[in-house]
Amino acid sequence: MNEHETAHDRDAAHDRDGAQVSTGTTVEPGGAAEAAIPELVIISGMSGAGRSTAAKCLEDLGWFVVDNLPPALIPTMVELGARSQGNVARIAVVVDVRGRQFFDALRESLSDLESRGVTRRIVFLESSDDALVRRFESVRRPHPLQGDGRIVDGIAAERDLLRELRGDADLVIDTSSLNVHELRAKMDAQFAGDEEPELRATVMSFGYKYGLPVDADLVVDCRFIPNPHWVPELRPFTGLNPEVSGYVFSQPGAKEFLDRYTELLQLIATGYRREGKRYVTIAVGCTGGKHRSVAMSEKLAARLASEGVETVVVHRDMGRE
Template sequence: MTSQVPQSVQSPPAIVLVTGPSGAGRSTAINALEDLGYEVIDNLPLSLLPRLLEGPPINRPLALGLDVRNRDFGTNALIEAIDQLAARPDRDAQVLYLDADEEELVRRYSETRRRHPLAPAGTPLAGIARERELLGPVRARADVLIDTTGLSPHDLRAEVDRWFAPGDGRPLGVTIHSFSYKRGLPRGMDIVIDCRFLRNPHWDESLRQLDGRDASVADYVTADPRYDPFFERVKSLVDLLLPAHKDEGKSHLSIGFGCTGGQHRSVAVTEQLASALAHDGWHVSKRHREMERRDALGSKGHQV
């Protein structure tokens, strides 16, 4: 007998916006989604997206490939499209962002001898830098970020399958974010927890220029007498909520941890919870917004 999810808890059809810098694996991801049963539309002009969604109902999952080569691409237009999709109750919308480090992207362009779409008469490096600047705000909005550096096409397809396989084969994806309250809450958070009550490594001169991924910073944060009871309660809450959200047909849950600058405490807590949930068998992605922003800007400074 085939079991079915009751109509009352069926999740709406998925729509996945697939984007990222040229050469990061977007075409491979799109093909993998098509093989999973998604209806795929690649390079759809953004101006046609409302017409597509307001047209006849599409009762199967939908994947849309979008990048800077789209005819009317614009960062603000794409962010607006993401906001509109997130507000629709009839679609389970997610943004899949494929990325790779600069050296890997240059290597891929060198191997294929292709010209970069943003630098047709220049070097691939110039085009890559321009494209990353354009896509930075979109990357920050991604629900699922896959770094394809070092991944073969087979590896990338397997990663896409793990995140987006429909039905019983699709796990609940969990993304855990660290962020700075100075820069506001990340969009799309389901749960937000404030870490500013924990003691701040910023006031230790030897730790100030490090971040929560460093063992010495993590040790400093976890040595706060309030840390263990705090983390135990957070973990117990998440252990309760994740199976419940999965049973309700939810495909993705975003959890945010904030501190003053998004560098020390929130990063350390994000790292520990991500590790604990991965150990429990959940499919986890972690995002450090301020670290990513700093890296994107090429800044050598840190936020408090």
């Protein structure tokens, strides 16, 4: 999705897909000890109004997110979370309503959760008819409820089915004029608490002669530093070797570059968090990806980690000849 779009178009394309689970946590249903009942958020609302964007925001905040889960299985998910020994403390479930029977199953599950004393919040995403029509037309997909009719017919049918659920919602967000960043900011304000959104960085060394990494957000060029390749006693080693690293950072401008670029990344990281970006890949390049870029990547990653950024280092071309 283009980050400047004002419509959450990917929901329209996603509404006909099957159930998906997107999480970095594994549920262990066989835990011996019972943990506290997990916190539960149910995300629903109009198709094309931004449900997937809202779910992705919660996932980035550490929630276990289940997309398109049948409503009858929501109590089961909560039970599994309670048996996970604290591994699944917060669950977000995305549900859509495609018919009266589906809606009745959701109401039944909510009643079941209430009888068990489970605290749940309902987030309802809505948008104007004009905005929804524009979003569906932009992705050239039919509305899931339009049948043989027009997009507006499907929107009207869905809005009628969701009327009662909207009335029960704890948080209603109108996304008619919101872009992706503004919706994420609203979700962060509700669910991030006082904690600053976490930023995760991948620092990747690479060799220019093998091509730029296609997933790089930022590219750093270390070819201004003299190449250890031309020092016979250093040539067989990599930038992980202390002697190679010492040689690199003894060269004019190397330490200054590291200091200045670290300061720049601090500024960029603040903007990324503000704009809702949670992941960044920093590609650090030299000619072959073996000496200078490796040494610089290690130092840069250490600096980022010291600033509280969760950092992973990858040396893409270090093993190549």
